[in-house]
Amino acid sequence: MxxxxxxxxxxxxxxxxxxxxxxxxxxxxxxxxxxxxxxxxxxxxxxxxxxxxxxxxxxxxxxxxxxxxxxxxxxxxxxxxxxxxxxxxxxxxxxxxxxxxxxxxxxxxxxxxxxxxxxxxxxxxxxxxxxxxxxxxxxxxxxxxxxxxxxxxxxxxxxxxxxxxxxxxxxxxxxxxxxTAEDFAHSHPGGRLGRRLLLRIEDLMHTGEAIPRVGPETPMAAALLEMTHKGLGMTAITSDDDRVIGIFTDGDLRRALDEGVDVHRTPIRDVMTAAPRTVESDRLAAEALALMERHSINALLVTGPDDRLAGALNMHDLLRAGVV
The missing domain is CATH 3.40.50.10490 (Glucose-6-phosphate isomerase like protein; domain 1)
Structure with missing residues (x-):
C-alpha cells in the first residue's frame, strides 16, 4: 500500500x-x-x-x-x-x-x-x-x-x-x-470580467415610475409607503424640477425612530440625508459597486447629464447582474 x-x-x-x-x-x-x-x-x-x-x-x-x-x-x-x-x-x-x-x-x-x-x-x-x-x-x-x-x-x-x-x-x-482590459471584456461578455467592464449603470437602474421619490414636504409616513411600494430600501427627495435634494434610507429610518420622531407629522426633509452621493447613468456598474463599498452604503441615486434624477440602484441589482 x-x-x-x-x-x-x-x-x-x-x-x-x-x-x-x-x-x-x-x-x-x-x-x-x-x-x-x-x-x-x-x-x-x-x-x-x-x-x-x-x-x-x-x-x-x-x-x-x-x-x-x-x-x-x-x-x-x-x-x-x-x-x-x-x-x-x-x-x-x-x-x-x-x-x-x-x-x-x-x-x-x-x-x-x-x-x-x-x-x-x-x-x-x-x-x-x-x-x-x-x-x-x-x-x-x-x-x-x-x-x-x-x-x-x-x-x-x-x-x-x-x-x-x-x-x-x-x-x-x-x-x-x-x-486592453475592455477589449478582453468584449471577447468575454458572459463572464464576470465582461460584466464588470461592459455593464453600465443605465443597463441596471430602475427608471420612470419604478424610482421611489417624494417631495421635501412629504410626511415621513407617506415617504415610508413610497419606499415599501417601490422596494429599493430608500426614496429620493427631489425638488419641483426633479433635482436631487436628499435621500431617505432604511438606516435613516432606524435613526429617526431611535430619536422618537413622529412619523405622521415630520416632513421628510427633517430626517433625510441631504446632498447624497449620486452617480451618473453612463458610468460602469462596477464603479457604482466601488462607491457603495467605499462609503458603506447599499443604494445610490442616479443622475443624468442635467443633474436631474434619472434612476435608482441598489446592491441587490448589482448582485443579480453578477457585478458583485
Whole structure:
C-alpha cells in the first residue's frame, strides 16, 4: 500500500520537473520567438493551430487564448484536415503546429498542402531536426530534459512546456497590439470580467415610475409607503424640477425612530440625508459597486447629464447582474 508521504513525494517530483521545463524555456526566447511574433502580428488572416493527442489539447487551448486576446485563431484537427477540413484554411492564414517529436504522421501529411498554399508555418516541437522542425518557417524549441511521468512515456513536462510557449506567444502579441482590459471584456461578455467592464449603470437602474421619490414636504409616513411600494430600501427627495435634494434610507429610518420622531407629522426633509452621493447613468456598474463599498452604503441615486434624477440602484441589482 502506498503511504501518504509517497503520494506527496511523487506529486512534488512532478511539479519540480515541470517547473524546471518551463524555467528552461526562458533561455530560448530569442530571435526565433521574435520572428514568430512578427509573423503573427503582420498576418492578415487567421491563425490555424494544429496538434494531435495531448498536443492537440494544448493546441486547442492556444487557439482559444489567441482568439480571446486579439489574435483571431481556431483549432483544426490534423486527422480531419486531410478529409475535408483543409477547406477551413484560407490564403493569408498562418499555421502553428505542435508536436513534441516533430514526427507526428497526421501533421506531417499536411506539410505539402501548407507549402503549396504558401502559408507561413510556425512549429513548436522538442526536436529542431525533425521533419516538422525542418519544414517550418520558424521553429520554437520546447524540448524538455525529461517527462514528469516516471516511465518517461506520458506527455507531461513536454505538454506543459508547449502550453507555456504558446502562452508566451499570445501575451507578447496582446501587448504588441495594445489589447486592453475592455477589449478582453468584449471577447468575454458572459463572464464576470465582461460584466464588470461592459455593464453600465443605465443597463441596471430602475427608471420612470419604478424610482421611489417624494417631495421635501412629504410626511415621513407617506415617504415610508413610497419606499415599501417601490422596494429599493430608500426614496429620493427631489425638488419641483426633479433635482436631487436628499435621500431617505432604511438606516435613516432606524435613526429617526431611535430619536422618537413622529412619523405622521415630520416632513421628510427633517430626517433625510441631504446632498447624497449620486452617480451618473453612463458610468460602469462596477464603479457604482466601488462607491457603495467605499462609503458603506447599499443604494445610490442616479443622475443624468442635467443633474436631474434619472434612476435608482441598489446592491441587490448589482448582485443579480453578477457585478458583485
Amino acid at each position: 502506498v503511504a501518504d508521504k509517497d503520494f506527496c513525494r511523487l506529486g512534488r517530483a512532478v511539479l519540480d520537473t515541470e517547473a524546471a521545463a518551463v524555467t528552461a524555456l526562458a533561455q530560448r526566447i530569442g530571435e526565433p520567438f521574435a520572428r514568430a511574433c512578427r509573423l503573427l502580428l503582420d498576418g492578415r488572416g487567421h491563425v490555424v493551430v494544429v496538434g494531435m493527442g495531448k498536443s492537440g489539447h494544448i493546441a486547442g487551448k492556444l487557439a482559444a487564448t489567441l482568439a480571446s486576446t486579439g489574435t483571431p485563431a481556431f483549432f483544426v484537427h490534423p486527422g480531419e484536415a486531410s478529409h475535408g477540413d483543409l477547406g477551413m484554411i484560407a490564403g493569408g492564414d498562418i499555421v502553428i503546429a505542435l508536436s513534441n517529436s516533430g514526427e507526428t504522421d497526421e501533421i506531417n501529411r499536411l506539410l505539402p498542402a501548407i507549402k503549396r498554399r504558401r502559408l507561413p508555418l510556425i512549429a513548436i516541437t522538442g526536436n529542431a531536426e525533425s521533419t516538422l522542425g525542418q519544414a517550418a518557417d520558424v521553429h520554437l524549441d520546447a524540448s524538455v530534459d525529461a517527462e514528469a511521468c516516471p516511465l518517461g512515456l506520458a506527455p507531461t513536462a513536454s505538454t506543459t512546456a508547449a502550453l507555456a510557449m504558446g502562452d508566451a506567444l499570445a501575451i507578447a502579441l496582446l501587448d504588441a497590439r495594445g489589447f
